[in-house]
Amino acid sequence: MHARRSGDRPGGTTLEHAIARFLTYLTAERRASRHTVDAYRRDLEQLARFAREKADATAARKAAPARGGAPAGGEAPAVEGLDVLLLRSWLGSLARTHAPASIARKVGAARALLRYLERRGEVDKNAAAQLALPKVRRPLPTFLDVDAAAEVMEIPGDDSAEALRDRAVLEILYGAGLRVSELCGLDLDHVDLRPADRASVRVVGKGNKERVVPLGSHAVDAIERYLARRDELADPKTGGRDPRALFLSRRGARLGVRRVQDLVHRYGALGAGRGDLHPHALRHTCATHLLDGGADLRAIQKLLGHASLATTQRYTHVSIDHLLKVYDAAHPMARKRSPA
Numbered sequence: 001m002h003a004r005r006s007g008d009r010p011g012g013t014t015l016e017h018a019i020a021r022f023l024t025y026l027t028a029e030r031r032a033s034r035h036t037v038d039a040y041r042r043d044l045e046q047l048a049r050f051a052r053e054k055a056d057a058t059a060a061r062k063a064a065p066a067r068g069g070a071p072a073g074g075e076a077p078a079v080e081g082l083d084v085l086l087l088r089s090w091l092g093s094l095a096r097t098h099a100p101a102s103i104a105r106k107v108g109a110a111r112a113l114l115r116y117l118e119r120r121g122e123v124d125k126n127a128a129a130q131l132a133l134p135k136v137r138r139p140l141p142t143f144l145d146v147d148a149a150a151e152v153m154e155i156p157g158d159d160s161a162e163a164l165r166d167r168a169v170l171e172i173l174y175g176a177g178l179r180v181s182e183l184c185g186l187d188l189d190h191v192d193l194r195p196a197d198r199a200s201v202r203v204v205g206k207g208n209k210e211r212v213v214p215l216g217s218h219a220v221d222a223i224e225r226y227l228a229r230r231d232e233l234a235d236p237k238t239g240g241r242d243p244r245a246l247f248l249s250r251r252g253a254r255l256g257v258r259r260v261q262d263l264v265h266r267y268g269a270l271g272a273g274r275g276d277l278h279p280h281a282l283r284h285t286c287a288t289h290l291l292d293g294g295a296d297l298r299a300i301q302k303l304l305g306h307a308s309l310a311t312t313q314r315y316t317h318v319s320i321d322h323l324l325k326v327y328d329a330a331h332p333m334a335r336k337r338s339p340a
Contacts, residue, residue, distance in 0.1 A: 051077040054077075082128075084127045111126060153170050161226075193224060209305065234252040
């Protein structure tokens with residue numbers, strides 16, 4: 001990266017200040033989710049710490065002969081210092097302790113920051129664009145077969161308000177393929193249960209993009225039964241409850257992501273012997289079963305709210321792998337003949 005003349009911007013822009021403005025841009029203009037912004041913050045603050053340590057080390061080497069020691073601390077690193085040599089040095093340090101997927105994510109964060117600064121004329125070019133991404137082998141999505149999924153849905157079997165809520169949560173995660181954050185963000189007025197054969201839920205997904213997702217008969221029945229008992233979930237002292245949230249905790253607050261993760265873990269272990277089951281696995285299961293049932297990839301993409309069809313196409317590999325296993329187990333020509 002070519003450094004700008006000092007007269008262009010006296011003192012330059014510090015990297016920390018640039019990161020803070022970029023995060024504000026993601027939140028206010030791009031309307032990125034809190035999780036996305038937090039991930040960018042962690043990765044870019046790590047880059048800023050590395051840049052400062054390198055700058056301090058350089059200053060210490062220059063000062064040592066004259067002063068007999070290192071200065072207490074150098075100036076804050078400027079964005080002009082983010083050249084390809086520094087970035088490659090950063091990635092080299094990460095390679096010792098981070099997986100390729102983590103490194104690829106951090107490269108993406110650096111690219112996004114520098115792209116933002118380049119558009120505003122604060123750097124001459126995006127040095128991170130010259131970095132080669134490590135090869136990342138994405139694991140195939142985890143999913144349940146149809147019988148196992150049905151068993152998990154049946155586990156919350158009693159008629160308590162919490163059990164009815166849990167059944168509705170599981171049915172929506174599996175039946176509608178929602179992300180756990182989307183499910184927890186559902187309000188009462190997001191659900192339209194009439195007529196039953198056209199029931200749907202309005203979902204606010206990534207990037208605050210809204211989509212309408214159909215609900216199957218099992219999900220509709222589970223939601224109706226839960227709503228009949230929803231008022232029982234209230235603060236034991238005040239009787240108060242969140243007036244908008246569809247799913248409530250036992251104390252009447254909006255049900256949180258961690259609580260949903262915990263209940264999916266529990267019911268996965270009880271129903272399918274899968275203590276590692278998580279909400280996203282039910283989303284994967286929904287997509288895989290739709291594909292196995294003949295659904296069009298474009299329709300599944302729209303249902304799940306994927307921005308790219310490439311993301312949805314991952315499920316074709318899952319289905320082909322499943323098909324090959326069925327073939328190997330069932331087709332007589334798939335088995336090797338024993339020698340005579």
